[in-house]
Amino acid sequence: MKKDKIHIPTYVFLTVGLVLIALPMYLTVLNSFKETRQITGGFFELPDPFTLENFQRLLDDGVVQYFANSMTITIASIALIILIVPMAAYALARTMPRNRVFQGIYIMLIIGIFVPFQVIMIPITSMMSDLGLSSKLGLIILYLTYAVPQSLFLYAGYVKTVIPKELDEAAAIDGSGKFNTYFKIIFPMMKPMHATVLILNALWIWNDFLLPLLLLNRDESTWTLPLFQFNYQGQYFSDFGPSFASYVVGIVSILIVYLFFQRHIIDGMANGSVK
Amino acid sequence: MREKGFVNRYWPYLFILVPLLLQIVFFFIPLAQGVIYSFTDWTGLTSSYNFIGIDNYLAIFSDAKFLSSIGFTLLFTIGLVVGQIVLGIAIALLLNQKIKGVGLFRTAYFFPAVISTVTLGLIFKQFFNYGLAPLGEFLGIEWLSQSLIANEGTAFWGLLFVALWQGVAIPVVIFLANLQSIPNEIREAASIDGANRWQTFKSIELPFLSPAISIVLILAMKAGLTAFDLIYALTGGGPSGSTTSLGLLVYNYAFKNNQFGYASAIAIVLFIIIAIVSVIQINSSKKFEV
Numbered sequence: 001m002k003k004d005k006i007h008i009p010t011y012v013f014l015t016v017g018l019v020l021i022a023l024p025m026y027l028t029v030l031n032s033f034k035e036t037r038q039i040t041g042g043f044f045e046l047p048d049p050f051t052l053e054n055f056q057r058l059l060d061d062g063v064v065q066y067f068a069n070s071m072t073i074t075i076a077s078i079a080l081i082i083l084i085v086p087m088a089a090y091a092l093a094r095t096m097p098r099n100r101v102f103q104g105i106y107i108m109l110i111i112g113i114f115v116p117f118q119v120i121m122i123p124i125t126s127m128m129s130d131l132g133l134s135s136k137l138g139l140i141i142l143y144l145t146y147a148v149p150q151s152l153f154l155y156a157g158y159v160k161t162v163i164p165k166e167l168d169e170a171a172a173i174d175g176s177g178k179f180n181t182y183f184k185i186i187f188p189m190m191k192p193m194h195a196t197v198l199i200l201n202a203l204w205i206w207n208d209f210l211l212p213l214l215l216l217n218r219d220e221s222t223w224t225l226p227l228f229q230f231n232y233q234g235q236y237f238s239d240f241g242p243s244f245a246s247y248v249v250g251i252v253s254i255l256i257v258y259l260f261f262q263r264h265i266i267d268g269m270a271n272g273s274v275k
Numbered sequence: 276m277r278e279k280g281f282v283n284r285y286w287p288y289l290f291i292l293v294p295l296l297l298q299i300v301f302f303f304i305p306l307a308q309g310v311i312y313s314f315t316d317w318t319g320l321t322s323s324y325n326f327i328g329i330d331n332y333l334a335i336f337s338d339a340k341f342l343s344s345i346g347f348t349l350l351f352t353i354g355l356v357v358g359q360i361v362l363g364i365a366i367a368l369l370l371n372q373k374i375k376g377v378g379l380f381r382t383a384y385f386f387p388a389v390i391s392t393v394t395l396g397l398i399f400k401q402f403f404n405y406g407l408a409p410l411g412e413f414l415g416i417e418w419l420s421q422s423l424i425a426n427e428g429t430a431f432w433g434l435l436f437v438a439l440w441q442g443v444a445i446p447v448v449i450f451l452a453n454l455q456s457i458p459n460e461i462r463e464a465a466s467i468d469g470a471n472r473w474q475t476f477k478s479i480e481l482p483f484l485s486p487a488i489s490i491v492l493i494l495a496m497k498a499g500l501t502a503f504d505l506i507y508a509l510t511g512g513g514p515s516g517s518t519t520s521l522g523l524l525v526y527n528y529a530f531k532n533n534q535f536g537y538a539s540a541i542a543i544v545l546f547i548i549i550a551i552v553s554v555i556q557i558n559s560s561k562k563f564e565v
Contacts, residue, residue, distance in 0.1 A: 010369055014380050017366065020440070021383055027406060028398050043406040084293050091290035102287065109294055112302055116501045116549055118525045118542040122312065122535050123305035126319065145297040152294065178286040207391035209504045226393045230508060233397050240401065250394045258389050259382075266385055269445055270452045 025251060032244035039241060054245035061242065063249060065221065066228040073136055073224060074205045077143035081201055085148060086190050089155030090182060094165065106156070112149035117210070125214045134215045136222050142215070143205050151197045154272065158193040159186070199261070199268030206254070225250055312539040319535035331540035341541060343516060344524045351435065351520065352499030358439040359495045360488055363446030368480070370447065371454045381451075388444035396508025399437045400424065424510045427517045434518055438505055442498065446491045453487040454480060493556055500549055521545045 031039045032054055033047040042048075088109070095102040128138045163186060171181040212227040223231065229250060233243045258265060282289070313331055317324035335341050370381050387395075404422045411419025418426075423433035457479065465475050503522040506512060512519035512527070519527070521541065528538035 007374055010372055010374060014369055018380065018383050021387060024398055024402055024440075027402065031401075039401075040405050043402075043409060088291040088294045091287040095287045102291075105291060105295060108303075109291075109298055112298070114550065114553060115302075115306065116497070116522075116542070116546055118501060118522055119309050119539075119546045120302065120305040121525065121542065122319070122529045122539055123308035124301065125530075126535075127301075127305060127308075141297070142301060145294075145301040148294045148298060178283055182290075203389055207389075207393075209391070209393040209507075226391045229391075229394055229397060233400075243397070244401070247394055247398050250391055254389050254391070255386070258386060262382060262385075265389065266448055269385075269388060270448050 028244060028247050028251065032241070032248045034241065034244075036239050036241040039244070054241040055248075057242040058245040058249070061232070063228070063246065066223050066225050067249070067253075069136065069222060070206060070225040073139055073143070074202055076140045077147070077205050078198055078202055080140065080144045081147045081151060082194055082198065084144065085151045085197070086155045086187065086194070087182060088148075089152050090159050090186055090190075092152070093156045093159035094168065106152075110149045110153050112146065113153065117146075121210075121214065128215055134218065136216070139211060139215050142211060143201070143208075147197075147201050147204075150272070151201065154197060155190065155193055158190060163189050195264055196268045196271045199265050200272040203265075309539050309542060312536050313543050314540075315536040317536040318533045319529065320533055324536065327536070331537050332544070334537065335540060335544060340516060340519070340524065344519045344521055347431070347518060348500060348502070348521045350431070351438070351502065351518075352496055354435045355438055355442060355499040356492060356495040358435065359443055359446045359491055362439060362443045363450050363491060364484065364488075366443065366447045367450035367454055368476075370451055384447055385444050387441040388448070390441065392441065392504040393508045395437065395441055396505045399433075399440075400509050403433055424518075425514060427514050430510055430514060430518050434506065434510060437509060438502070441505075442495070445494070446487075449487045449491060450484060453484050457483050489556065493553065496552055496556070497549065500545065500552075 027043065030047065031043065033050050033052070034042075035049070035051055035053070038045065038048065092102055092106045092109075096106055124142070128134050128142070131138070133141065167185060168181055171185055176184070207226060208224075209226045209230065212224045213230075216222045216224065216227060217231075229243070229246045232246050233240065236242055312324075314326055314328060315324040316327050316330075366384060370377060370384060403424050407419060408422045411417075411421075418429060423429045461479055462475070465479055470478070500520075501522045502520045503526065506518055506520050506523050507526075510518045512523050522545070525538050525542045525545065528534045528541065532538075
């Protein structure tokens with residue numbers, strides 16, 4: 001009987017929280033099917049008349065292009081991160097215990113964790129502009145660069161604690177070269193860490209706003225989804241039905257991914273935060 | 276075979292080459308430039324600038340915008356830290372109970388963490404303007420009948436509410452993971468000894484949570500001190516600059532006022548603040564380490 005006692009207040013509190021989380025999402029979807037004048041006049045009402053015009057306008061205004069930009073940038077950045085970072089982490093994890101130079105390099109590569117982006121924001125913006133890299137390519141390079149500190153830290157810790165050195169030595173005795181050992185043996189063994197790094201960086205890059213704002217704002221054809229949503233709301237200042245449709249696209253796409261990979265995403269967030 | 280010998284000898288250098296070059300070009304060089312610019316009067320529009328010593332740093336401390344911004348940023352950060360820890364632990368305790376449907380609740384409570392912060396800011400802006408304000412008018416609640424973010428007195432709270440609406444999700448994940456790592460035997464021993472709910476929390480759960488608390492503290496502090504996306508989308512720093520965070524102030528001075536030199540100096544001050552609180556935090560958390 002004692003167990004039942006705590007159930008009811010628990011459910012009450014949890015349900016209040018659930019409503020608080022669901023309500024803004026529900027209202028966003030609801031309002032995306034309304035005409036603008038009903039959004040201002042009857043925010044909580046059911047759509048009357050029900051309209052798909054907001055979504056039609058969104059398509060006409062090129063939402064597919066912005067969605068594709070976000071996809072390209074996220075996928076390309078992640079692929080490069082997984083290609084470049086674990087390799088370096090493996091090399092550092094193996095050489096650091098005996099070599100001061102590599103200890104120094106390791107610190108150089110992870111020190112970025114402690115530096116707020118605002119410190120480099122101004123120089124990097126003018127540098128990218130001078131290099132002609134205020135583009136999707138430039139953005140991908142920066143995501144790769146700024147993913148290094150945290151991802152490298154996570155990978156290096158994993159190699160040190162999970163992948164024994166004897167494995168490398170056994171492979172070497174069998175005549176396996178370093179590249180071969182890394183790609184055939186070590187890389188596949190890092191699989192759990194690949195999942196964590198992939199999730200943390202994919203979420204960050206997909207949702208990021210400041211870097212696209214700094215690099216891509218001038219060229220509309222390169223906008224990412226969040227940058228488009230922001231500019232779209234400014235553009236249709238008084239006619240914001242289509243804006244609601246743009247939020248729905250953002251939320252629904254991430255919700256689908258979340259429901260499919262929930263377990264991995266939550267594990268990734270938990271692992272990634274433990275510095 | 277000579278190539279193989281070369282690779283086997285120098286492989287670590289090859290493996291770290293790309294990230295090292297990237298960090299030097301796109302992190303260390305701009306970092307150095309940021310420090311240098313902070314001693315200049317560079318506007319960002321011309322290619323030339325003059326070194327003006329520490330004038331920018333002296334100007335900061337008599338700049339009303341900076342002083343108001345640092346006050347807001349500290350309050351916002353404190354709100355975020357306290358809210359994330361207190362609400363985070365409370366929700367994690369609720370979600371750690373073995374009750375029916377808890378999986379569904381967890382799914383819902385973690386979801387805000389994956390939404391784009393800027394999208395969320397835009398959504399809540401509409402919600403405050405066209406949803407809550409008419410509702411407050413309808414219900415005759417005066418403080419609600421005007422958009423929460425349009426009023427200097429309430430904008431802070433509106434902003435903090437949205438920040439916590441999203442920001443509490445990851446702390447919940449972290450706290451819950453720690454609560455689940457408490458061995459069952461310890462809980463059983465406590466209940467055999469007749470410990471009540473509060474005693475169990477204080478003597479068993481809280482010690483297990485303490486490493487998580489210091490992680491959340493660092494994350495929340497950094498998020499608060501450098502806040503940009505949400506504020507830019509939700510209030511734009513207003514009304515009349517009352518919610519301009521240091522992160523936003525740097526952006527405004529650099530890209531709206533074209534004062535690259537001065538904005539760089541503020542960024543360096545922000546860096547120093549974060550460095551100081553990080554050092555204090557790391558030192559004090561060492562004392563409590565289990």
